[in-house]
Amino acid sequence: MRYVGRVPAAPLDRFIDDIYCLSGVPRHRRMNVPPMPSAHLFINLGEPARLRDSDPSVPPAVFAGGWFMGVWTRRFLIEYPARVRLVGVHFKPWGLSPFVDVPLAELRDRWVPADAVWQRSVNRIRDRAGESASANEALRVVEEELRSRLAEAAPRGLGLVQHTGGRLETSHGAVPVGALAEAAGVSGNHLAVQFKSHVGVTPKRVARIYRFARLILSVDALRPVDWSDLAHAAGYFDRAHFSREFKDFTGHTPAEYLALRRRFPAEAGFPPDSGPMPAD
Structure with missing residues (x-):
């Protein structure tokens, strides 16, 4: 499978880590995706994909068009079709806020059809970024859509979340949340309320996900x-806590995860292999 990605130009780069296109035959049809510090937009340009929550009470979903996903605090499974063609956006944890008029808490640990958030947009994007378009052209189409959707004025409180979230990003979740609130001149409760509004989860949860991402990507x-x-x-100073969180986030013990990675090595220079792991 081929990956073409890029960081968008300013001001989108304040909210988006990358826009990418995946195309071709996947090495692994089923991928187990642990919590990562991002929200997502997927526009499917090919055959339907299937999504399964690690919570067995949540029914699986089939997506032929596009879908948004907020920040996930547990793992989920994506099942690719036999041949993949999709465009995706990795938003920073707070990055969806200026693009959607939806409470971000409603997107936490959920997938929502894109047309439910961006009315009647998916077919237009798919028509312009379809099979005849190159990967770079597909990226350009999605970037144009994002620029047209960016709010002219930042939602109230987003600046605070962006600043403190940026510190969590650069420190890989190592800065104590109390220190973030104190440095910003706000209470811990106020900071938590703003994060829930613009991220969908608390800053403590965002810090945990950044910390885990640093660990899993360093293996x-x-x-x-x-x-x-x-x-x-x-930043884990309690081995028991580390082991519990690792199992919660991946579904494996560290030893099981390492055995899986050695059985199915990640492809060098292929970001979709860095966090997610084969489920087959």
């Missing part, structure tokens, strides 16, 4: 792995 399955060193470097 080199081709070399011996000292989990204690990696956990400590990522």
Whole structure:
């Protein structure tokens, strides 16, 4: 499968990590996706994809068009079709806020059809970025749509969330939330309310996800792995807590995860392999 991605130009880069196009035959049809510090937009330009929540009470979904996903605090599974063609957007945790008129708490751990959020938009995007368009042209189409959807004035409180969230991003979740609130001159409760409004989760939860992402992306399955060193470097100071969170986020113990990664190595230079892991 081919990946073409880029960071959009300003001002979109304040809210978006990258826009990308996936196309071709996937190495693995089913991928287990752990919590990562991002929200998503997917526009499917090919055959339908299936999504399954790790919560067995949530029914699976089939998406032939497009869908939004807020920040996820648990893993989910995506099942690709036999041949993939889709355009995706990785938003920063707070990045969806100026593009959608939906409470972000309603998108937490959920997938929602894109047309339910952006009325009658998916067919227009699919028509312009369809099979005949190059990957770069498809990216340009989606970037234009994002520019047209960006709110002229930032929603109230987003500046605070963007600033403090940026510190969590650069520190990989290592800055205590109390210190963030104090530095910003607000109470911890006020900061939590603003994060729930513009991210859908609390700053403490965002910090946990950034910390986990740092750890999982630092694993080199081709070399011996000292989990204690990696956990400590990522900010875990309680081994039992680290083990519980790792199992919650991946569905595997660290040893099981390492065995899986050695059985199915991530493809070098292919970002979709870095966090998600094969489920087959």
